[in-house]
Amino acid sequence: MNNVKNVFSIKDLENLSGIKAHTIRIWEKRYNVLEPMRTETNIRLYDLQSLQKLLNITLLHNHGYKISQISKYPPEKIPILIREIISEKSVKSHAINAFKMAMMNFDQTLFFTTYNSLLSEKSFKDVFHEVFIPLMNEVGLLWQSDTISPAHEHFISYLIKQKLLINTEKIQVQQPTRTDKIFVLFLPMNEIHELGLMYLNYEFILNGYKTIYLGESIPTESLKDVLKYFDNITFVSYMTVQPDKNEVTDYIKTINKDLLANNDTNLWLIGRMVQEINPEVLNSRTKIFNSIEEMAKEM
Template structure:
């Protein structure tokens, strides 16, 4: 865990909060809202507490609290007011900000309260597509720019995962389409499974039989399913694995496994799109995102 970030640059704060660095500097200078520390070369850096305070300030400011008034509040009052406000609002952008705040403050109560408010206005499908997908896309950007702490990503991912599994469990008593079975799994050393979990939910919702195998599965484990009389569609999601120079080899192995069968194979995600041009003899398809696969299905 030594690689976890304990301090943030002003660019990190801009990426996370959506507030321009120039504005953050003005708020510091004019209202003394943040007190950054400085390196020996006079570069600002901020603690996790400063980041949390900024997120609270932004939430209040976007909901008609003037910066001059926020600046007069104590840190505790800012946090209390922001939390109360986050409990009240739960529509798209506001909900995303609330989830972001819950993530950085490790606040399960705020997460669940925001989620439950959304369910009064949206179905779970609408909630996931309108709120969770944009939120997770933003989390991916923060991860790519090395802004997000792994602990924060794990915390929020586990909470969302629980909601997907709870909603899937409610559906798993009615399989109406038995023509094909979907087998879902992640490649070896791949752990990013939220998209795949949600796809499993969508398939179960549509009456399909699914077998969810989860994270880090060796390809040779799929051989077990070839004895089945039912058509199989294997689906995997590739966020960080396989490594860039192994992507083509992975698909060659899939091609070899699928030969002489009628089974399908679908790969989703950035790594799948890194595949160099191959003419497949087997029924293999790649898609950039979960949304694209749902259109195909």
Template sequence: MNNIKQFFSIKDLENLCGIKAHTIRIWEKRYNLLSPNRTETNIRTYSLENLQKLLNVTYLVNSGYKISRISKLNNQEINEYVRNIVSDNSTKNQAINSFKIAMLNYDLHLFSGTYEQLASKRNFRQIFINVLIPLLKEIGLLWQTNTISLSHEHFITNLIKQKLLLNIEKLQYSKPSKKDKAFILFLPENEIHELGLLYIHYEILLHGYKAIYLGSSIPLYSLPNLLSFHDNNIFISYFTIKPEKENISEYLNEFNKVVCTDKMNEFWILGKQILNSPKSNQKNHRYFESINEFICEL
């Protein structure tokens, strides 16, 4: 699972580029766009260079260029056309493609260069919500379909985590300006997916609130120690894989017994595990279906 993936099937290209396999075959036959290798059983296989070219071609097509025109360009000219196209939406699409190429090649410099280019025109919130969240959703699907390996996924998510931590650190130098409530952020036991909760931490600090970030896999019995932190505490968690949907109600009830004995304390929950899952009727529990919905509440 952790081996570097050097060759891709036509289905992999379809998943990575968003272009139907049928269309890719037409582009190969009609325009000689790609030159795949073939196995002994005559199945197409594509190199990283093929994939990178198709990502750039897809970007140009989505930007309004006709495939008949693109097919007449060499690889260097295609790269130059991509670099020269500038608009807000196209920058977003090209950045996502560049991040995917950086992931596939384990290319730190491409990731950093792409990020810095975005940062010269956008603030961190715009980068994270408009570019990195869509990228992470794509990466999740690519991993689920075995298009990328676990090492690819870890490489890119750790680089994104670094950017989150850097931007959080910048905000931590300022004292909180709002003192009516405080936030305590944690993940349930055996939950290790931190990116969503880290970004929530960033937003809380950006809005001027007090916050304590505990991180991943926190047992409930350790949380009551924080109740004296503030008169009005809001606990926040992000359920990505834990607890399982069938155990969420039990977990929430246990949280109230162990932690939220005071009506002033609330529990706010995000994450895909709470979507379409049973929710408790406790008044001190709040559910958010998206980060944007959470931001509007701050």
């Protein structure tokens, strides 16, 4: 069973805030900004309120406030200063911190409030590129370091997926304006990290293309069926954890044989596992991208 964390180590705070554990200890000792709980063996532990306070302090510190100043402020002043920073400077850091707290507290209301605030000033595309992509990169690292549980990751991912589906549906009512190619989006077998692929589908539709979205865990054999119905297909796959590094090169060989036999068929690949592909199996109709932004520019 996955226990949902609501008590954190100093290493967890470092991972969530970006402030080194050594610096947190100094801030505690010199300025009394946090009051950790202690185990019987004198190990520091922190609650969600401490995490929220540290994220706020970090935001102020990153915008030029000295920790010696911040430590003297009454608790009610810090949220006021945070609001001033948000209105005067960048909302990005605050939004990411707010989404992190929404994730840690399983707080849908905070998620929606923060999202709606962003959307009042930015397009959905800008929100996704500037906030959601960095957020999910951080969430992935937090999950790998065991700072958050799978429950936290699934909670925040589902809420972002909701927004992606809503915004994709809004633009799907328009007929495609570009007919030079059709994009078929899929994930390999046992690959379930769908968020990036869903966003690429949104980008393709926004740019006027017809898409066929197949989603997660699609057998290669099933992809061959699409070739019977359409020409000028570009297959798009997002490989986060599957196929694994020992299988990914053979997987590309199979795709080359089964899907790229026709000259009008192409393959675009993105995700962590593409770095494990042996370049010798790649042909002129296969493109590898290092980021969502890079693929979006190719459209």
